[in-house]
Amino acid sequence: xxxxxxxxxxxxxxxxxxxxxxxxxxxxxxxxxxxxxxxxxxxxxxxxxxxxxxxxxxxxxxxxxxxxxxxxxxxxxxxxxxxxxxxxxxxxxxxxxxxxxxxxxxxxxxxxxxxxxxxxxxxxxxxxxxxxxxxxxxxxxxxxxxxxxxxxxxxxxxxxxxxxxxxxxxxxxxxxxxxxxxxxxxxxxxxxxxxxxxxxxxxxxxxxxxxxxxxxxxxxxxxxxxxxxxxxxxxxxxxxxxxxxxxxxxxxxxxxxxxxxxxxxxxxxxxxxxxxxxxxxxxxxxxxxxxxxxxxxxxxxxxxxxxxxxxxxxxxxx
Amino acid sequence: xxxxxxxxxxxxxxxxxxxxxxxxxxxxxxxxxxxxxxxxxxxxxxxxxxxxxxxxxxxxxxxxxxxxxxxxxxxxxxxxxxxxxxxxxxxxxxxxxxxxxxxxxxxxxxxxxxxxxxxxxxxxxxxxxxxxxxxxxxxxxxxxxxxxxxxxxxxxxxxxxxxxxxxxxxxxxxxxxxxxxxxxxxxxxxxxxxxxxxxxxxxxxxxxxxxxxxxxxxxxxxxxxxxxxxxxxxxxxxxxxxxxxxxxxxxxxxxxxxxxxxxxxxxxxxxxxxxxxxxxxxxxxxxxxxxxxxxxxxxxxxxxxxxxxxx
Numbered sequence: 001x002x003x004x005x006x007x008x009x010x011x012x013x014x015x016x017x018x019x020x021x022x023x024x025x026x027x028x029x030x031x032x033x034x035x036x037x038x039x040x041x042x043x044x045x046x047x048x049x050x051x052x053x054x055x056x057x058x059x060x061x062x063x064x065x066x067x068x069x070x071x072x073x074x075x076x077x078x079x080x081x082x083x084x085x086x087x088x089x090x091x092x093x094x095x096x097x098x099x100x101x102x103x104x105x106x107x108x109x110x111x112x113x114x115x116x117x118x119x120x121x122x123x124x125x126x127x128x129x130x131x132x133x134x135x136x137x138x139x140x141x142x143x144x145x146x147x148x149x150x151x152x153x154x155x156x157x158x159x160x161x162x163x164x165x166x167x168x169x170x171x172x173x174x175x176x177x178x179x180x181x182x183x184x185x186x187x188x189x190x191x192x193x194x195x196x197x198x199x200x201x202x203x204x205x206x207x208x209x210x211x212x213x214x215x216x217x218x219x220x221x222x223x224x225x226x227x228x229x230x231x232x233x234x235x236x237x238x239x240x241x242x243x244x245x246x247x248x249x250x251x252x253x254x255x256x257x258x259x260x261x262x263x264x265x266x267x268x269x270x271x272x273x274x275x276x277x278x279x280x281x282x283x284x285x286x287x288x289x290x291x292x293x294x295x296x297x298x299x300x301x302x303x304x305x306x307x308x309x310x311x312x313x314x315x316x317x318x
Numbered sequence: 319x320x321x322x323x324x325x326x327x328x329x330x331x332x333x334x335x336x337x338x339x340x341x342x343x344x345x346x347x348x349x350x351x352x353x354x355x356x357x358x359x360x361x362x363x364x365x366x367x368x369x370x371x372x373x374x375x376x377x378x379x380x381x382x383x384x385x386x387x388x389x390x391x392x393x394x395x396x397x398x399x400x401x402x403x404x405x406x407x408x409x410x411x412x413x414x415x416x417x418x419x420x421x422x423x424x425x426x427x428x429x430x431x432x433x434x435x436x437x438x439x440x441x442x443x444x445x446x447x448x449x450x451x452x453x454x455x456x457x458x459x460x461x462x463x464x465x466x467x468x469x470x471x472x473x474x475x476x477x478x479x480x481x482x483x484x485x486x487x488x489x490x491x492x493x494x495x496x497x498x499x500x501x502x503x504x505x506x507x508x509x510x511x512x513x514x515x516x517x518x519x520x521x522x523x524x525x526x527x528x529x530x531x532x533x534x535x536x537x538x539x540x541x542x543x544x545x546x547x548x549x550x551x552x553x554x555x556x557x558x559x560x561x562x563x564x565x566x567x568x569x570x571x572x573x574x575x576x577x578x579x580x581x582x583x584x585x586x587x588x589x590x591x592x593x594x595x596x597x598x599x600x601x602x603x604x605x606x607x608x609x610x611x612x613x614x615x616x617x618x619x620x621x622x623x624x625x626x627x628x629x
Contacts, residue, residue, distance in 0.1 A: 036441075039448055045467050
C-alpha cells in the first residue's frame with residue numbers, strides 16, 4: 001500500500017502566535033469588555049438623569065409659592081401646580097390590584113396545568129400560544145380595553161358604570177398583559193421541583209391533585225411568589241394600556257373607585273411627556289415627569305430584586 | 319414545612335390506595351381541581367381568540383372600503399377618511415434598523431464577554447445582576463433616558479435617532495440575556511477542541527462558538543426586535559408625532575429632522591380619537607402591528623424549535 005505523505009509543517013510554525021493573531025485576540029477582548037461596560041453606562045445614565053431632574057423638580061417646587069405642600073394637595077393637576085403623588089399611587093394601586101386578580105388565577109392556573117397535568121404534546125402546542133400572548137403590544141391591549149372590555153364587560157356587568165374610560169377596564173387589560181409573565185415564571189418554578197419528589201409522592205399513593213398541591217406547590221412556593229412579585233412590577237410599569245384606557249388625561253382627583261376614569265403614575269408620565277397636557281417644554285409641570293419616573297424606577301427595581309432573589313433561592317435549593 | 323406523623327400519612331395513603339384500586343369513591347375533588355386548571359388555561363386562550371376576532375371583525379370595513387389606500391396613507395388624527403399607517407410602518411422599520419445596528423452588536427458582544435471571557439469573576443456577576451435589573455425597568459423610564467440624555471444632554475433632538483437609541487437601550491438587556499443563554503448551551507468540548515489545536519480565544523469564539531450559538535442568538539434578536547416594534551411609551555416621550563404626518567413629509571432621512579412616528583404611536587393616536595370610524599381604524603392599525611409582531615415571534619419560535627440542538 002502506497003502511503004502518500006502530506007507535506008509536514010513543523011508544529012512550531014502552526015502553534016506560533018504571530019503578532020497579527022495576537023493583536024486580533026487582544027483587540028477582541030477589549031471590544032467585548034467595552035460592550036459589557038456599556039450596560040453599566042446605561043444604568044448610570046438612567047439613574048443619573050432620574051436623580052438629577054427629580055431633585056431639580058423637588059428643589060424648584062420647594063421655592064414655589066405652595067412649597068412642597070403641593071405634593072400632598074388633593075388631586076394631580078400638574079398644570080395648576082397640584083402634584084399630589086397620592087392620587088397617582090392610588091390609581092396605580094387600583095390598576096395593579098385588578099390586574100393581579102386577572103393575572104394570578106389565569107397565569108398560575110395555566111402554569112400548573114401545563115407543568116403538572118398536560119401531556120407533552122399538548123404542552124408543545126400551548127406554550128407557543130402563550131408566548132404569542134406575551135408578544136402582543138400593549139397599545140393593542142389598550143385598544144382592546146376601550147373597544148371591547150369596557151363596553152362589553154364593565155358597562156354590562158356593573159349597573160352604575162356608564163363611563164367610556166374606567167380604571168377597571170384598564171386594570172383588566174393590564175392583567176391580560178401580565179398573564180404570560182406570571183405563567184412563565186410559575187412554570188419554571190414548578191419544573192425546577194425535582195421529579196423525585198413527585199415520584200415519591202405517587203409512590204406513597206397520592207393522587208395527582210394531592211401531589212400537585214401538597215408536594216410540588218409547597219416546594220416551588222418561592223418561585224410562585226416571585227412570579228407574583230414580577231407580575232406586580234410589570235403591572236406597575238405598564239404604560240400604554242392605562243394611557244389609552246384609564247381616561248383621565250389632564251389630571252385626576254383622589255379616588256379609589258375602579259368604575260371611574262383615573263390616573264396612574266405611568267399614564268400621568270405619558271400625558272406629560274407627549275404633551276396632551278400642553279406642558280411639553282421646560283417648566284415645573286414637565287419636570288414632575290422625572291420625579292414620578294424616579295419613584296417608579298425605585299418601586300419596580302425593589303420588586304424585581306426581591307423577585308430575583310426568590311427565583312435564585314429556589315434554584316439553589318434543588 | 320410541617321411534618322405529619324408517618325402513622326397518619328400512612329393511614330391516609332393506605333385509604334387512598336384502596337379507594338383507587340377498588341374504584342370506590344371516584345376522585346371528585348381531583349376532577350374538580352383539574353377542571354379549574356383547564357378553565358384557567360381555556361380562559362387565557364379564549365382572551366387571545368376574542369382579541370384577534372374582535373380586531374379582524376371591527377377592522378373589516380376598513381379593509382373592504384379602503385384596502386391598500388389605508389396602508390399607504392399617512393398619519394392623520396383629524397380625518398378618519400384619510401388616516402393610514404404608512405408613516406408608522408416607515409418609522410417602525412427605521413427604528414428597527416437602528417436597533418439592529420446598535421443594540422444587537424453591543425448585546426451580543428456583552429454576552430460573549432460574560433460567557434467566554436469573564437466567566438465566574440465578580441465583574442461578570444455584577445454585570446449579570448445589572449443586566450437583569452435593566453431588563454425589569456419599565457419601558458417608559460427608557461423614554462426618560464431618551465428625553466433626558468439623548469435629546470437634551472447630547473442634543474440629538476426629538477427625532478428618530480434619539481427614539482432608536484432609547485429603544486436600543488430598552489432591548490439591550492434582552493439581547494444580552496438571550497445571547498448568553500445561547501452561548502452557554504454550546505458545549506465546553508467545542509471550545510477545548512479549538513483551543514487545543516492552537517486557536518486563540520478570539521479565533522475560537524469567532525469560528526466555533528458563535529457559529530454554534532448562532533440560531534439561539536438569532537432567536538433572541540428577533541424576539542427583541544418584535545419587542546422594540548411594539549413599544550410606544552419610550553418613543554412617545556422622545557417626541558414621536560401623534561397628530562398629522564403626511565407620507566410626503568417623511569422621507570427616510572427627513573425622520574432625522576424630527577418628523578417621525580411609529581406603528582404603536584399611530585395606534586395610540588387613533589385610539590385617543592372618538593367615534594366608530596376611528597375605532598375601526600384603530601383596529602385595522604392594531605391588526606397590522608399585531609401581524610408584524612406575531613410574524614416575528616412565530617419566526618423566532620420556529621427558529622428555536624428547528625435548531626434546538628441537543629449536544
